Amino acid sequence: MSAKNWLSRGTLVLASNNKGKITEFENLFSELQLPVNVIPQGQLNIEDAIEDGLSFVENAIIKARHAAKISGQPAIADDSGICVPILGGAPGIYSARYAGEHGNDAANNQKLLADLLPFRQQNTPIQAMFVCVLALVEHAEDPLPKIFQGFWHGEILEHVRGEQGFGYDPLFWLPELGISSAEMSKAEKNKISHRGQAMQHFRQSLG
Template sequence: MSAQDWLSQGTLVLASNNKGKIAEFEKMFAELNLPVDVIPQGKLNIEDAIEDGLSFIENAIIKARHASRISGKPAIADDSGICVPVLGGAPGIYSARYAGEHGDDAANNVKLLENLKAYRQDGVTIEGMFVCVLALVQHADDPLPQIFQGIWQGEILEQARGENGFGYDPLFWLPELSISSAEISKEEKNKISHRGQAMQLFKASLQN
């Protein structure tokens, strides 16, 4: 099925119940000006899928298939998180539940800072990257999900900065801009973030 085929169906389900993600996606989808209604799965009473994959790609596909199966419509899912190389890529796919409870941003940030203390050295930065994988399925058993991936490079701060964003944004330092991703405007963030990069690839796929 081509992009035009599934777009003609009129509705694309966004497989997320994360308010922060939904807000970012709704803004980005509005900017794309697609001829399709994008509906967060919560509005269809679809609960979160069980994310038992071992990678961002696997979990994104799991979530997209779950939403598509229940809704009977094409679905797009995001799986994203922060990866810190000195921690072996952690928190990775467990970013949202790093401290134990899903979506506890404050606790997750505290745990990340605690786990990095042993690696802190004066004058040495700790690199990190935000990763976003989007998976688009035209139906629940789609054998060829479309995958769009964005990676946003940065550094991990020693303490939180900024009031914008969500998740690990207050700890993610952008050296080229000399601000954290919680201090950047939503508009600027959507242009350069991991999610923004993945969305641009998604947009480009619709133009092929």
């Protein structure tokens, strides 16, 4: 699949109904200045796909194919989350529904803090990594989805900090900056975040 093929279609469906993600993507796509309309799937009455893959890559492809099949347009999907090595990589692909209810950020954050309590040691940071995988398909049965990945390394705080962002941003500490990702502006976050990195790879693929 060449960039020319899907760009010529004029429309790219963003396979997400997550308001926080959609806002970030709208800003990121605006910076790309692509000659194509990027439409969140909700505007086309497309509900979320059933994410039954076992990896970020699988789920991103599932979501992209789902949106492409219903819309008849090329689609791009994001699957992302936070991985904590000391928890065996959890919450991982279950980040959005870690506490049981999909998209309940406060409950997810509280569960993560509770699960980490047994591992807390004085002056020993708990490492974590935000992961973003983008999958781009030209059509629902595209045999060669394009994959773009971004990884953002940091630590997990003991208490939430900051009012910006969404998801696990208030717990994600960036020691080199001395702030949480929820204390960054949208523009600052997009420059270095996992999603920003994946979008940079996407941009580079366009030549």
